Amino acid sequence: MAEDERTARLGRRRPIRAAAALALVLALAAIDAAAAAADPSVPPPGIDVGLDAGADGGAEAGVEVGLDGAGVAADLEAGVTVTPGGDRDQTRGTVPVGPRQVFVGDWETGDFRQWEVCQSALTNGGCGRVGRGNRAMAIVDAPGARQGDHAARFTVRRGDKPDFGGGERSEVQSSAAGALVHEGDERWYEWSVQYPQEFPNPSGGWFIILQWHSASGSPPLAVNISNRGTVDIGGDGVRNHPKRTIGPVRRGEWVDYVLHVRFSRNADRGFVEAWENGRQTVPRTARATMVDGENYLKQGIYRDTGPEVSLVQDGLRVTAP
Numbered sequence: 001m002a003e004d005e006r007t008a009r010l011g012r013r014r015p016i017r018a019a020a021a022l023a024l025v026l027a028l029a030a031i032d033a034a035a036a037a038a039d040p041s042v043p044p045p046g047i048d049v050g051l052d053a054g055a056d057g058g059a060e061a062g063v064e065v066g067l068d069g070a071g072v073a074a075d076l077e078a079g080v081t082v083t084p085g086g087d088r089d090q091t092r093g094t095v096p097v098g099p100r101q102v103f104v105g106d107w108e109t110g111d112f113r114q115w116e117v118c119q120s121a122l123t124n125g126g127c128g129r130v131g132r133g134n135r136a137m138a139i140v141d142a143p144g145a146r147q148g149d150h151a152a153r154f155t156v157r158r159g160d161k162p163d164f165g166g167g168e169r170s171e172v173q174s175s176a177a178g179a180l181v182h183e184g185d186e187r188w189y190e191w192s193v194q195y196p197q198e199f200p201n202p203s204g205g206w207f208i209i210l211q212w213h214s215a216s217g218s219p220p221l222a223v224n225i226s227n228r229g230t231v232d233i234g235g236d237g238v239r240n241h242p243k244r245t246i247g248p249v250r251r252g253e254w255v256d257y258v259l260h261v262r263f264s265r266n267a268d269r270g271f272v273e274a275w276e277n278g279r280q281t282v283p284r285t286a287r288a289t290m291v292d293g294e295n296y297l298k299q300g301i302y303r304d305t306g307p308e309v310s311l312v313q314d315g316l317r318v319t320a321p
Contacts, residue, residue, distance in 0.1 A: 100321070101178075120160065145314055153311070174298075183265065184263065187263070189257075189318055190317045210297075213296055235289070237291050
């Protein structure tokens with residue numbers, strides 16, 4: 001899966017039926033009632049529903065959920081399963097991370113501009129030109145986000161290879177100061193992934209959802225989905241590296257991850273450890289995590305080949321000591 005990415009670094013709404021909207025409202029109302037019963041001193045969020053009949057007889061629903069006085073708009077798309085994100089701090093908050101926030105790529109701008117380069121079969125260039133996205137990468141609004149108001153859905157179809165080559169991909173990339181790492185740097189990466197219920201086990205040679213890439217070749221560190229349906233810490237750019245499994249692919253769920261890394265070309269100095277949903281599943285493991293002077297960060301889907309597949313990712317935050 002080796003590749004040279006130096007050139008790559010340059011760079012209707014459809015209506016839904018009223019019944020679906022009402023079902024969502026009833027579910028949210030039940031949650032609100034339970035929360036109020038548990039703690040009457042905390043007022044539940046308010047819910048406003050608007051239904052508009054379309055010219056084709058369908059109904060378009062807009063749902064407004066007030067959280068602590070702030071409005072969170074939800075545009076529900078027909079044909080897309082929406083899994084409400086909930087409160088990620090219930091699981092992430094138990095994991096100690098670095099005190100300094102150095103990079104955020106959590107989509108809360110409502111577009112892709114937190115990242116520098118967007119790469120897919122449709123584009124290879126500045127993310128500012130992508131806006132809210134296209135069929136390969138698109139912003140997802142609450143309640144389909146894990147935290148805040150927005151997340152990002154990455155989709156890859158068979159044959160989705162950019163002009164510069166390599167595998168099939170839909171990825172974002174950053175070499176910003178907080179996303180770029182050098183020898184001896186220590187970082188904590190927090191992010192969340194929603195796996196669709198119908199997510200198939202990969203069938204190709206690799207399937208990467210987060211990677212730290214060197215100037216050329218395969219990434220020295222990556223989070224992969226294996227053909228067995230496990231989420232693993234790998235990185236074929238480092239020979240004879242130990243692979244560790246963070247957990248299974250939890251279909252139909254949001255999963256919160258924390259990865260703690262020390263970056264080094266020396267296997268005695270570098271290490272990784274990981275948490276899934278607040279529980280440590282990979283103890284500190286010594287390994288090399290670099291092959292040259294620096295690694296830049298990429299998120300999305302990068303794979304060998306396979307059928308069409310999508311993932312939603314959200315809330316990426318990087319902290320340092």
